[in-house]
Amino acid sequence: MSDVVVFAGTTEGCEVSSFLARHKVRVLACVATDYGSKSLKEDEYLKIHAGRLNESEMEAMLRKCSPKLVLDATHPYAAEVTENIRTACENTGFSYERVLREKGAHQEKAVYVEDTEAAVKFLEGTEGNILLTTGSKELGKFTALPDAGERIYARVLSLPSVMETCKSYGFEGKHLIGMQGPFSMELNGAMLRQYDCKYLVTKDTGKAGGFQEKIDAALMNDVIPVIIGRPLQEEGLSVAECKHMLTERFGLTMKPHITLLGIGMGSEETLTIQGKKAVQKADLIIGAKRMADSIREPGKPVLYEYRSDVIGDYIKSHPEYENIVIALSGDVGFYSGAKKLLDVLKERNSEGVLVDGSESQGDSEKENGCADIDIICGISSVVYFMSQIGLSWDDAKITSAHGKNCNLISMMKHNQKVFSILGTGSAVAELAQKLVKYQMGDVLLYVGENLSYPDEKIFQAKASELTSYEGQALSVVCAYNEKARPSFSTHGIPDEEFIRGKAPMTKEEVRCVSLAKLRLQEDSICYDVGAGTGSVSVEMALRADQGQVFAVEKKDDAVALLYENKQKFAADNLEIVKGEAPEALAELPVPTHAFIGGSSGNLKEIVALLLEKNQDVRIVINCITLETISEALEVLKEYDFADREVVQLAASRSKEIGRYHLMMGENPIYIITCQKPQHME
Incomplete structure (x- = not known):
């Protein structure tokens, strides 16, 4: 007794039969000959019946097996067999589904004919050799051509019985080619050139029958394809659609294998051999159109998509795909979408989605969160x-x-x-x-x-x-840049390097300590409030070179100096904002850090706005007068900056007077650092 009976003998039939057996659904695969069964291997769940069956024999077998479903995956040109299977199912009452090989793409330069007789009739009015790839079954019909024995080169299966049949029609020697496919485009092309063919006769056998490889070879060698149409204009399920139906019908638990593939630059030449093997094995290609089209094979399903969440949801809702390749530009580790994809797939896995074919493995999972994901590197654009x-x-x-x-x-x-x-x-x-x-x-x-x-x-x-x-x-x-010079590895650009005017400037020693207290990161978003000449702004911009700095200044002469220093130090990530804080800060991006060098009496309002934008903002305030330090301490207390620090810095610099050096004191500065403790690392 079998759950499913598959009338196979085709690539599609073998694939569906193996799919069912892998997922422990009992299946009987029916093939016409022992040769047709060679692609299948019997096991506990897969049994094979080899031998041709007429309609009554089919009915008897179905009654004996009593299957839940009958799948007709026979060849699209086996019209009589398909009619018999349908009739047998109608007579016995068993559910029937047609698994139909997809047609090849329409070819503008090809000649389409209705049947074999029409192909012969067309060729009667032509000259030139013919490569016949339609098999031995209807080979006899082509003997109607007056010079068939000289013009036709017949490619058939290399079975003794087939060779004998062809010999009886008068085809032998170099005009009879016994070979087992599939055939690549290159091999097809070599045969066409070898026998100086002008025509190639084929059936629309789809991807599994190597149809596109034949057509491509013909067109590349200026050979006219003659395509014999399918005998039945029928509807059916593709292999992918069939697997989806079977998954739902039998409640199968799927274990898709996902490959994140770096495709190199995009041309076939920059795809690695490992990548090509993954593509050949895949039953679904996912990627942005340019990337997916650069690697997909004719007839292979494709999803044009680059958004990680959409891809994750699609894989979840289409369990029929067992081997999925997601195409990513260049190398998966070089500014690639692979990281976000892995995060999404890991999230789906943690929600119980069986991306890796098992329940979430917790800490024992691979780092990517899914044990059945392969990552294949590609050639990066930089290399x-x-x-x-x-x-x-x-x-x-x-x-x-x-x-x-x-x-x-x-x-x-x-x-x-x-x-x-x-x-x-x-x-x-x-x-x-x-x-x-x-x-x-x-x-x-x-x-x-x-x-x-x-x-x-x-x-x-x-x-x-x-x-x-x-x-x-x-x-x-x-x-x-031949003139490139390394940047300072720490804060502390000498004061004399800056373009200076009458605007106040935070001196080098104070600047060093203040910036150290800020603890900038390379992508920090910084405010410099009361920027003056821009010495702090410039140093911020050079340290946070992948972030952004906003220098806020209300005085015209200071703004002019800011622009000059921005250009001198090539601080392209420094934006100058003319205005008074806090109003000038309102429309700026959320800050991670803020330096307040001048507040014009608005310190409380400035701090309030900073905290409104980001409770985690780190603030450093410079105070020179006792009144300002008193105001700052009140602000810290009011806004509950439990984590705060006050440093008083008094620096002196030497000055030469004759033979002597005197230490000249700079104004003492109070450096206040504050940040909410619950947000501290």
Whole structure:
């Protein structure tokens, strides 16, 4: 007794039969010949019946097996067999489903004919050799061609019985090719050239029958495909749809295998051998259209999608796919969507979704949260591009400006080589304009667009020559700056380095301690309130070079100095805001850190606004008068800054007077640091 009877003998039939057996559903696979059973292996759940059955024999077998479901996965050209199976199911009352091989894509340069007789009739009016790939069953009909023995090269299965049948029709020697498929496009092409063929006759056997490989080979060799139409215009389930139906009908627990695949630059040449094997094995390709199309095989299901949450939900709701490849640009570890995807899949797994075929494994899970996920690295754009322009990348600063804040100008000022991924067609021009603005127009820019594709473009030019360049969004750049000088590794730019006027400036020693107390990170969002000449703002911008600094200043002369110092130090991530705090802070992004060097009597209001924006903000206040320190201490107490610190700094500098050195004291400064303790690390 079997749960399902599958009339197989095709790739689809074998795949569905094996699928059921793997998931412990009892299945009887019926094939016409012993040869047809070679793709299957009997076990506890899979039994095989080899031998042709007529309609009455089918009925008898179905009554004996009493299956819950009958699947007709026979060849799309086996019209008589399909009719017999349907009739047998109707007579016995068993549920019937047709598993139908998908048709190949329509070919404009091909000749479509209704049946074998029509193909023969068409070929009668032509000249040139013919590669016949329709098998031996209807080979005899082609003998109606007057010169069939000379023109036709018949490719058939290499079985003794088949060879004898072909010989009886007069096909032998070099005109009879006994081979077992599948055949690649290259092998098909070699045969067409070997026998100088002008026509290729085939049935629309779909992906499993190597249809597209035949068509591609024919068109590449200026051979006309003659395609014999399917005898029945029928509807049915694809293999994927059939698996989905079986999963729901029998309540199967699925164990999909997911591969996150770095596809390299996108062309077939930059896909690794390991990646190609994963694609060949996959029954679903997921990825943005450009990426998915670059690796998918003809007839293979594809989901054009790049959003991680949507991908996770799709996999959950489509358990019929057992081997899924998610295509990711370049390398999975180089500014890739792989990290977010892994997080999503891990989250789905923790919710009980059987992404890895088992219940959530807790601490024993692999780091990616799913034991059945493979990660295959690809060739990254930095490796490919730097090799193309002949530069090493081990000493380059590597980053991405695609969809994220990135202070490229500062990097290019302080690093001889900077590689970056860009994200828009105007990105090269915008970068060049900024370099010119910061007096770095002689920086050499290597630009790469559409890497590895036929329209790949790689060139070099000075930044000053590219200020109006309009390029491709799919691009990278490497900046080479011979004049680059390393940036300071700590705070403490000498006071004399800054452009100074009459505006007040936080001196070097005070600046060093204040910045140390701020504890900036590279991506911090900082306010400098009462920025003066901008000495603190500039140092903030250089330390938080992947973040942003807002220098707030109300005096015109100080604002002018701020712009001058911003340009001198190439602090492109420094934005100058003219106005008085707290009003000037209202529309700014949420700060992580704030330095208050001048408050104009509004200290309480400024602190209140900072806390309203971010309860976790870290604040450093400089006070020079006793009145200001008193005001600051009251503010700390009012807003319950239980974690607070006050440091009084008195610095003296030596001054030469004749042969002597006197220590000249600077004004003592009170440095106040505060942050809510519940938010401290």
